[in-house]
Amino acid sequence: RPDLKVVLMSATLNAELFSEYYGNCPMLHIPGFTFPVKEYYLEDVIELTRFKFDDEKIPVWRRRDHKKNQEFEDMIAPYIRNLEQNQKYSSQTLDELYKKTSEELNTDLILELLRHIARQPMGAVLVFLPGWDKISRVHSLIQNDRMLSGRNYLVIPLHSMMPTVNQREVFNRPPEGVRKIVLATNIAETSITIDDIVYVIDGGWIKMKNYDKEANVTTLRPEWVTIANARQRRGRAGRRYEACFKLKVIAYAQSHNNCAASREYGVTEKMVRDWRSKEHLLRSMPRNKCAMRRGTAHWPILEKHAVDMVHEQRQNGYIVSRNMIRMWALKWAKQNQEHSKDFKATTSWCSRFMERSNLVLRQKTKIAQKLPADLNCKICGISNSMDGMEDDMLWEDEDETEAEATSSDLEFDPYDEAAINVSQDVLEELMMSDVDDVDFE
Numbered sequence: 001r002p003d004l005k006v007v008l009m010s011a012t013l014n015a016e017l018f019s020e021y022y023g024n025c026p027m028l029h030i031p032g033f034t035f036p037v038k039e040y041y042l043e044d045v046i047e048l049t050r051f052k053f054d055d056e057k058i059p060v061w062r063r064r065d066h067k068k069n070q071e072f073e074d075m076i077a078p079y080i081r082n083l084e085q086n087q088k089y090s091s092q093t094l095d096e097l098y099k100k101t102s103e104e105l106n107t108d109l110i111l112e113l114l115r116h117i118a119r120q121p122m123g124a125v126l127v128f129l130p131g132w133d134k135i136s137r138v139h140s141l142i143q144n145d146r147m148l149s150g151r152n153y154l155v156i157p158l159h160s161m162m163p164t165v166n167q168r169e170v171f172n173r174p175p176e177g178v179r180k181i182v183l184a185t186n187i188a189e190t191s192i193t194i195d196d197i198v199y200v201i202d203g204g205w206i207k208m209k210n211y212d213k214e215a216n217v218t219t220l221r222p223e224w225v226t227i228a229n230a231r232q233r234r235g236r237a238g239r240r241y242e243a244c245f246k247l248k249v250i251a252y253a254q255s256h257n258n259c260a261a262s263r264e265y266g267v268t269e270k271m272v273r274d275w276r277s278k279e280h281l282l283r284s285m286p287r288n289k290c291a292m293r294r295g296t297a298h299w300p301i302l303e304k305h306a307v308d309m310v311h312e313q314r315q316n317g318y319i320v321s322r323n324m325i326r327m328w329a330l331k332w333a334k335q336n337q338e339h340s341k342d343f344k345a346t347t348s349w350c351s352r353f354m355e356r357s358n359l360v361l362r363q364k365t366k367i368a369q370k371l372p373a374d375l376n377c378k379i380c381g382i383s384n385s386m387d388g389m390e391d392d393m394l395w396e397d398e399d400e401t402e403a404e405a406t407s408s409d410l411e412f413d414p415y416d417e418a419a420i421n422v423s424q425d426v427l428e429e430l431m432m433s434d435v436d437d438v439d440f441e
Contacts, residue, residue, distance in 0.1 A: 005022075007022075015027055015029075037234060037237050039234070042097070042102065043083060043089050043093055043094075043097060045109070045113055046089075046093045046096050046097070047089050047090065047093045048116055049109070049112045049113060049115075049116050050092070051096070051108075051109050051112050052096060053096055053099045053101040053102055053106065053109075054101065072100055072103060073098075076097060076098065079097075080094050080097055080098065083097075105129075105130065105134065105203045105204065105205050105222075107134065107137050107138050107141060108141070110127060110138055110201060110203070111138065111141045111142065111145060111148075113201055114127075114142065114148060114181065114201075115145070115147055115148065117199050118147055118148065118153075118179070120199075121198075122177075122179060122198075123179070123196070123197070123198025123199055124174075124179065124180040124181070124182065124194065124196045124197045124198060124199070125179065125180070125181045125182065125197070125198070125199040125200075125201065126182045126184060126188060126194065126197045126199070126200045126201070126236055126237070127181065127182065127183050127184065127200075127201045127203070128184060128185070128186065128188065128189075128200070128201065128202045128203050128233055129183060129184070129185060129203050129205075130185065130203060130205040130206055130207045130222045131185060131207050131220070131222070132159050132161060132185075134203070135157050135159060135183045135184075135185070136157075138183055139155060139157055139183055142155050142181065143155070148181075151178070152177060152178055152179060153178065153179050153181060154174050154178050154179070154180045154181065155181045155183065156169050156170050156180065156181070156182050156183070157183045157184075158170055158182055158183065158184035158185070158187060158188055159184070159185055159187070160185070160187055170182050170184075170192070170194055171192075171194065173196060180196070182194065182197075185206075185207070186206050186207075186229065188236065189229065189232040189233055189236070190232055193236070194236070197236050197237050198237060199237065200233060200234065200236050200237045202225070202230065202233045202234075204224060204225055205222045205223065205224065205225065206222070206223055206224075206225050206229060207220045207221065207222050207223075208220070208221060208223050297353070297356060299333075299339065299340050299343055301336075301339040301340075302329060302332060302333060302336070302339060302340050302343065303353055303356070303357065305332060306325060306328065306329055306332070306353065306357075307357045307359070309325075309328055310325065310357075310359060322347065322350045322351075322354075325350055325353070325354075326345040326346075326347070326350050327345070329343070329345045329350075330343075330345040333345070
């Protein structure tokens with residue numbers, strides 16, 4: 001059956017999309033067996049560990065960023081109100097969620113969570129971190145901790161930079177009584193499967209490759225994980241044991257953000273968050289302002305007359321500045337109010353008008369502005385006359401050799417290409433001859 005094609009794919013992918021691509025081919029679902037996984041979110045972790053975030057670690061310039069702080073409050077306030085209604089968490093936990101540092105990846109919180117897991121039943125721990133810097137930081141904190149630095153704990157960093165021999169250590173079962181702690185990046189999401197993992201700590205961040213257009217370089221920037229990433233990390237636990245999945249990630253990363261779709265359509269995480277926080281203001285914005293912010297002209301008749309005015313003034317050799325355009329447009333709007341309602345001759349409108357009309361954004365120089373309108377015709381006439389002069393060029397004394405010529409006989413227009421070619425031939429003849437006392441100026 002060379003025509004038969006079988007596609008084996010993960011259950012986390014969009015099977016319906018693949019089926020539509022292959023002409024709505026039939027799908028077979030093979031259920032897998034996993035043990036139950038219990039989920040804990042950030043508020044649960046704070047409630048268990050009684051952890052407190054330190055706002056003093058935030059730089060002063062970030063604490064004074066009132067715009068960012070307001071965006072965070074607008075995002076977190078509805079979620080905390082929902083938690084208050086459940087009456088499941090203490091006021092201290094809710095106060096910690098209100099802090100700006102709760103949004104960031106806190107390595108001290110991960111260390112405190114590892115201490116809490118150390119008092120739970122045996123089982124390996126997998127910690128997802130965004131990069132090597134965070135892996136090194138957590139590894140250093142574990143080595144300096146009295147509880148976790150003993151012989152009963154085996155810490156294994158897992159990163160693409162690690163040698164293959166060291167990477168294989170994660171599959172080995174530790175001796176009885178020793179708990180294995182794996183510090184890994186997203187390489188442990190789908191590339192490998194560690195059977196003895198019981199606890200998973202998801203930092204909630206991932207480094208994605210981005211292209212910086214201004215610097216013309218490719219960078220790795222941390223972003224919130226997508227829902228698909230969170231599900232993959234959740235699936236690392238529950239392979240052979242009843243597992244406990246500890247998700248250290250703020251709730252909006254799962255409910256309000258989808259980085260995969262953002263990367264596909266060129267929408268950044270910041271744009272999504274700005275839209276969520278300002279959706280009401282954007283939808284209530286007047287229609288004329290929405291049109292001004294886009295490429296559509298809200299006063300097309302006014303701009304049509306303005307374009308004619310600019311072209312006419314420039315053809316007459318006058319300089320047309322932006323202030324002149326704004327003054328003219330304001331005067332025209334007062335005389336024709338039926339076509340220019342709510343018009344304001346702002347600098348931003350003038351810039352968008354010039355861009356829409358394909359007008360030169362930079363002002364032309366005075367020389368270029370004052371060139372006559374028939375400049376091209378005059379240039380063509382001069383070119384034709386020069387061609388005629390080249391054909392009629394005759395040397396008065398044909399018997400005189402180039403060797404007897406002096407510098408006074410070699411006068412020519414430096415912009416005449418025909419004269420330059422003739423003079424170069426004469427110069428070569430002089431260089432090859434034995435004539436002395438020739439003045440080469």
